[in-house]
Amino acid sequence: MRDRPAGRIGSLDGLRGVAAAVVLVHHALLVVPTLSAGNNGEPIPANRAWLVDSPLHVFWAGGEAVFVFFVLSGFVLTLPALRRRQDWVAYYPSRLLRLYVPVIASVALALVWFLLVPRVPSPGASGWLLRHVEPLTAGGLVGDLTLLSPTRLNSPLWSLTWEVAFSLLLPLFVLIAKATHRVWWVTALAALLLSGLGRQFHEDWLMYLPMFLLGSALAAGWERIPEIRRGTGWVLAVLAVLGITFEWWVPRSMVGIHVPIVVVASAGLIVLLCGKWLPAERLMLGRVPRTLGRLSFSLYLVHEPITVSVGLLLPTSLPWLTPFIAIPVAIVVAGLFARLVELPAHRLAKRVAKSITVRRARVGSASTHPAAAASPLADDDRTAA
Template sequence: MPALPPLPRRLSALDGLRGVAALIVVVHHVSLLYPPIAATYMGGQTPHPGSISWWLTYSPLKLLTAGPEAVIVFFVLSGFVLTLPLLNGRPFDWMSYYPRRLVRIGLPVVCSILLAAALALLVTQNPEHARSSWVAATSVYPVWIERFVANLDPMAGDFALNNPLWSIYWEMAFSMMLPLFVGAAVLLRRWWPLLLALAVFAVFLGKDSRADGFHYLPAFFVGALAAVGLPRLRAVGTRISSWRVGWLVWLVALAASALLLISTWFVPAGHPMTSTTLVGLQPLAALGLIVCCLEWRPLGALLSLQPFQWAGRISFSLYLVHVPIIVALSYLLRGASLPVVAGLAIVSALGVAVLFYWLVERRSHGLSRWFGKLVSGTFASRYPGERPGSPAQPATRSSEAGAL
C-alpha cells in the first residue's frame, strides 16, 4: 500500500468547501425571491416544466440552489473538524472549550439579530407586499421588543428575524454534546458500518416523524465518526489515487455524492417514502464530498485557491447576515426587476459579510480565547487538583467555528 502523505496542519480544502456551501445557501435564498421556486418549499404553483425555475429545481442544476442540503454539509463538517483536535492524544481543556465556543458563536449571532432588527425597523416588511411566499413568511411586521427577545432564545423556536439561525441551534447543541458524540465514535469505531446505518435510519425516522433532533444530529455524528476513522479513509483514498484511472474514480465519487445529496428533487410527486429515505442518505453524501475534497488532490488544490479560501473565511459571517439583507432589499426595491434585486442582494450580502467578519467575527475569536482562558484559569486556581487538562494543540485544524 502506498505511504500516506502527511496531512497538512490546515485543511484548506475543507475551508474552500465551507465557502462553496455558504455561497450555495445565499443563492438558495435569493432564488426564493422567485415565486415558482419559493412555491416548491412553501406550497403553491410550482415551476412549469421546461422553465428556468424548473431546471434550477428538478435537474442537477439544483446543486446551485441546494441550501438545505448545503446545511447538512455544514453539519458533517462541524462533526469532523471539532472531533479532530480531540484525537491527538494530548489533554484537552474542557473548562476553556465550553465558554470559548459559546462566545465564538453566540456573539456573532446576537450581533446578526441586532442587524436584522435594525433592517426590519428601517425597511417596513409588510407581508402583503412581499415578492414571494418565502419573503412573506420571513418578514417581521411589526417589530416589537418581545419578538427580538424571542429570537435571542433558541428554545422559543422563533427565527423570524434571521431565518438561518435555526441551524445554529443544532450547531450549539452538538457543541455542548461533543464529548458524548466523540466518545461514542471512539468506543464503537469497530462497528462503523452499523453506526452509519443507524445514522441513516435515525435521519429517516426524524424526517418521517418531524423530530428535528433525529433529523439533524446524526449528521454531526457521521462527521465525528469520519474523523475517528480518518486513517482508514486516507488509506483508501491514497490507494485510489495511485491507480491509473484513479482520477476517474474520484470524479465519479464526486458526482455521485453531489447527486445523492440532491436526489430527493428527482423523486416524482406521490413517492414521499422514497424521498424520505433519500433524505436519510444525505449525511453520507456530504461525507463523500468531504472525502473527495481531502483525498483528490486536483479538487483539493482547486478549493485551496484564494477565491474559495476567501469565501470560506467569511462563510460564517455571510451565513449570518445574508437573509435579512435579501428580505430588506426585496421590499426596498419593490419596483425593480427580480434579476436586479437578486444581483444587488448577492453583492450587498458579500459586502456586509466582509464588514461583519472584520468588525464582529474576528473580534469574537480573540474574545472567546480570552474568556476561555479566564474561566479555565479561575477554575484551576480554585480547584488545582481537578483541572481537566491543558488546551490541546491539534495536529490538524480548521476554523474554530467548525462548519459555520
C-alpha cells in the same frame, strides 16, 4: 498515501465557504416567485422547472448545504478532541462565546434592516418573501437572541439552534467516536438511519443531531480512510451531486425514508471528497473558496435580512435583480462583520479558554505541590504550560 498535517484541513474551510455561498444564492433566488413556488413543491412553468427539478438545483440547494455544515461541524469539532486532550471546562464558555457573540450582533443588525425597510406585504411578491412579513415582538427577539425559537427576522438562525445543541453534547459525541473508531462506518450507517427516521417521524432533533454524528464518525475513521483515486473520485463526485439533489429530481411518489438517508449520505460524501480526493482538495483550496471560507459564518449570519430588504425594495416586476444586488452587498457586509465582530469574538473565546486552562493548571499544581503556591514561578504563565 500523501502525508497530512495533524492540524486544520484547509480544503474543508473552502467547502464551508462554498456551502455558505450556496445558501446565499438560495435565498436570493427565492425572491423570484416561480422559484419560490417550485422550492415549495408547487407546479411551475416548464421553462423554470429545469432549474428546480433537476441536479442543477445543487447550485442553490440551501437546505442541503446546511446539512453539509452540520456534517462539517461534527467533523471539525470531534477531530481535535480525538487527537489531543480536551479541557472541557474551558471548552464550554469558549464555544458559547464563539457562537453567541456573533449571533447577538447579527440579530442587532437584522433589527436595523427591519427598521430601515419595513416588512410590508407587496402584491405579486414571492411566497418566501411574504413569509418574512411578520410583526416584531419582544418574545421573538428573545427567541432569536437565545436561539431557543428563532423567528423570520433572521431565519437562518434555526440551524444555530442545532449547532449549540451539538456543541453542548460534544463530549458524548467524542465518547461515541472514540469507542467506535475501529468500526467508524457502523456509527456512520447508524447516523444515516437515525436521521432518516427523524425525517419520517417529523422529529427535528432525531433528524439533525445524527448529521453531526456522521461528521464525528468520519473524524474517528479519518486516518483509516484511504485517499480516493482520481477515476473513482469522479464517479463519487457525480453520485454526490445526484444524491445531494435527490429530493428534487426523484419522482414525488418515491419520496420516503430513503430520501433523507441518500441526501445526508451525500453530504458526508462531499466532505470526504473535499478532504481525500486531490481534484476536490485543489478546488476548495482556491482563492475564492478559501476567501468565502473565512467569511462563511459571518456571511451566513448577515445575508438573509439583506436579501429580504432588497427584495422588498425592488418592484415585484423585477425580482431577478435581487441576486445581482443582494449577493455583493451581503459579501461586503459579511467582510465588515467578520472583521468587527466574528474575529474579535473568536479571539475573546480563545483568550477565555486559555485563561481557564492556565488557572486550572495553577490550581492543580498548587494542590499537588503546596510549596509551589509560595513560589514566584507559580505565577509565571510559562510554568503553567
